[in-house]
Amino acid sequence: MGTANDSSKDISVRLAEKNPKVIFVLGGPGSGKGTQCEKIVQHFGYTHLSAGDLLRAEKNSGSENGIMIQNMMNEGKIVPSEVTIKLLQKAMLESGNDKFLIDGFPRNEENRAAFEAVTKIEPEYVLYFNCPEKEMERRILNRNQGREDDNIETIRKRFKVFLESSLPVIEYYKGKGKVREIDAAKPIEEVFEEVKDIFTPKVQNVEEGGCRCCAIL
Ligand SMILES: Nc1ncnc2c1ncn2[C@@H]1O[C@H](COP(=O)(O)OP(=O)(O)OP(=O)(O)O)[C@@H](O)[C@H]1O
Numbered sequence: 065m066g067t068a069n070d071s072s073k074d075i076s077v078r079l080a081e082k083n084p085k086v087i088f089v090l091g092g093p094g095s096g097k098g099t100q101c102e103k104i105v106q107h108f109g110y111t112h113l114s115a116g117d118l119l120r121a122e123k124n125s126g127s128e129n130g131i132m133i134q135n136m137m138n139e140g141k142i143v144p145s146e147v148t149i150k151l152l153q154k155a156m157l158e159s160g161n162d163k164f165l166i167d168g169f170p171r172n173e174e175n176r177a178a179f180e181a182v183t184k185i186e187p188e189y190v191l192y193f194n195c196p197e198k199e200m201e202r203r204i205l206n207r208n209q210g211r212e213d214d215n216i217e218t219i220r221k222r223f224k225v226f227l228e229s230s231l232p233v234i235e236y237y238k239g240k241g242k243v244r245e246i247d248a249a250k251p252i253e254e255v256f257e258e259v260k261d262i263f264t265p266k267v268q269n270v271e272e273g274g275c276r277c278c279a280i281l
């Protein structure tokens with residue numbers, strides 16, 4: 065017999081019951097999304113889910129989608145949303161947490177619309193790490209993490225996909241007033257100072273009609 069918590073219950077329903085808080089973390093390849101997410105996790109208690117890392121783990125697990133994922137990644141292309149969303153939902157459900165940094169997702173309009181339709185989750189906001197392409201290229205070529213897609217040919221393809229498919233998603237959220245843009249060209253600690261400002265609740269000034277001791281905006 066099934067119970068309210070059993071695994072036969074639709075994954076989207078079980079996730080909705082968690083009422084998770086989601087922040088999308090976007091920016092070009094090498095803009096520093098992963099680096100800053102690690103710091104946010106340490107300071108603010110979020111769980112970091114990188115769509116790229118989840119896809120790499122799925123590929124390495126010998127899954128039936130492994131070859132397809134590898135081919136798409138080598139070309140810098142975006143894997144069909146169905147695959148990535150399932151991985152994200154599973155990771156969110158398995159986590160004991162209810163607040164998530166979803167890094168590198170949504171990468172295109174298909175990702176965005178499918179996530180909204182399937183999960184019904186609306187992000188709190190989008191953190192956008194804005195960095196010049198030359199600096200991103202320099203960082204990736206120095207990364208040395210053994211990523212197969214960190215070669216100049218694939219990097220150029222990833223930049224093209226970012227401009228053509230991912231920037232429009234950022235524009236979509238700008239239209240909804242949900243983008244928190246960060247100058248990601250600065251050194252790591254300076255970028256994190258800007259990030260901290262966004263994550264730290266503001267105390268309202270007495271002059272603005274708030275109370276210094278208890279008014280959190
Ligand atoms: N502000 C920074 N200044 C200099 N180097 C940085 C900065 N932020 C990150 N790096 C370095 O740049 C490289 C890329 O950073 P990171 O992996 O965080 O980028 P990313 O946005 O997650 O990239 P991808 O989209 O390819 O996964 C890493 O080697 C990291 O140490």
Ligand SMILES: Nc1ccn([C@@H]2O[C@H](COP(=O)(O)O)[C@@H](O)[C@H]2O)c(=O)n1
Nearest residue numbers: 115116136137140141142143168169171
């Ligand atoms: N939503 C996504 C995110 C990533 N991919 C694929 O993974 C590659 C690496 O992503 P990183 O965020 O780790 O740089 C990316 O180039 C895509 O091929 C995806 O398909 N969908």
Ligand SMILES: [Mg+2]
Nearest residue numbers: 097098114116
């Ligand atoms: Mg990354």
